[in-house]
Amino acid sequence: xxxxxxxxxxxxxxxxxxxxxxxxxxxxxxxxxxxxxxxxxxxxxxxxxxxxxxxxxxxxxxxxxxxxxxxxxxxxxxxxxxxxxxxxxxxxxxxxxxxxxxxxxxxxxxxxxxxxxxxxxxxxxxxxxxxxxxxxxxxxxxxxxxxxxxxxxxxxxxxxxxxxxxxxxxxxxxxxxxxxxxxxxxxxxxxxx
Numbered sequence: 122x123x124x125x126x127x128x129x130x131x132x133x134x135x136x137x138x139x140x141x142x143x144x145x146x147x148x149x150x151x152x153x154x155x156x157x158x159x160x161x162x163x164x165x166x167x168x169x170x171x172x173x174x175x176x177x178x179x180x181x182x183x184x185x186x187x188x189x190x191x192x193x194x195x196x197x198x199x200x201x202x203x204x205x206x207x208x209x210x211x212x213x214x215x216x217x218x219x220x221x222x223x224x225x226x227x228x229x230x231x232x233x234x235x236x237x238x239x240x241x242x243x244x245x246x247x248x249x250x251x252x253x254x255x256x257x258x259x260x261x262x263x264x265x266x267x268x269x270x271x272x273x274x275x276x277x278x279x280x281x282x283x284x285x286x287x288x289x290x291x292x293x294x295x296x297x298x299x300x301x302x303x304x305x306x307x308x309x310x311x312x313x314x
Contacts, residue, residue, distance in 0.1 A: 126236075127186035128152040129178040135189060135296070138285055142297050147304045155182060161190075163205065167233060168245065170204045175235035175243050185238040187303070191296055193268045195254070196227035207267055218254065218271065226254045230272050230281070232295035234303045244306065248298035251275045 128136050136154045143150050158181060162173040167190070174188040192206030198221075202209030210218065230250045237243040252274040269282040274293035277284065284290045291297045 124149060125151045125153060125185075127155045127178070127182055127184050129155045129157050129174070129182070129186055129188050131156060135191075138296065139187075139189070139300055141286070142291075142300055143304075146301065147308070150304075150307075152187070155186070157181070163208075165200060165203055165205070167192075167204055167231065167247070171233040171235040171245055171247075172243070175237045175245075179237045179240060179243075186236070188235045189232065189296065189299075190235075191230070191232040191268065193228045193230040193254070193272055195221060195225070196229070197221075197225040210267065210271075222254050228252055228254045228272065230268060230274070230295050232299045234296075234299040236303055236307070244303075246299045246302035246306065248295040248302065250293060250295045250298070252277075255280065 128139060130136055133154065136152070140152045140154075143152055155178075157174070157178060159177055162170050164170050164173075171188065171190045174190060175186075178186050178188050190204065192203050194203055195201055213221070228251075230252060231247060233245060233247045235243065235245050252272055254271050255273045269285075270280055272281045273279070274281065274284075277289065277293045279287065281294060284293055291301065
């Protein structure tokens with residue numbers, strides 16, 4: 122019998138990526154796409170943002186659910202943009218990102234998965250991947266984009282966007298690595314399974 126979990130996210134593309142991963146690695150869990158009806162907390166503290174998302178989603182839906190938060194940090198600016206990545210990328214656009222990356226394009230991508238099954242039972246899983254920001258992969262006219270098309274994980278020949286559906290996606294995607302940690306915990310499996 123399948124377990125149903127809500128997956129609360131604003132972006133259907135994120136749901137699609139995670140849903141495909143769950144179909145392959147945890148077919149006993151059925152994910153249902155739900156869009157949040159509130160704005161996310163604006164904070165530089167990763168854990169605070171994911172906890173707020175989980176509690177807001179729980180208070181709204183009152184069903185077992187998963188939330189996600191992702192972003193990246195420039196090595197040169199260790200606290201930027203972090204949890205505000207989407208906002209920063211939209212404001213900087215391609216030209217601004219290009220200027221920031223001229224001196225040093227090294228970056229760290231991160232993702233968090235938050236699970237809450239009842240009001241006092243929440244768990245969080247995160248992962249980080251080192252790499253580079255390669256803004257030339259973003260369309261020149263695009264002003265509102267995320268890290269997927271511009272983050273190039275170390276050791277990969279592709280960006281995170283290009284890796285979607287690839288056999289090596291789990292090796293390089295911080296989002297899927299965090300999902301794998303959740304699945305292992307949920308089914309009480311060892312970390313390396």
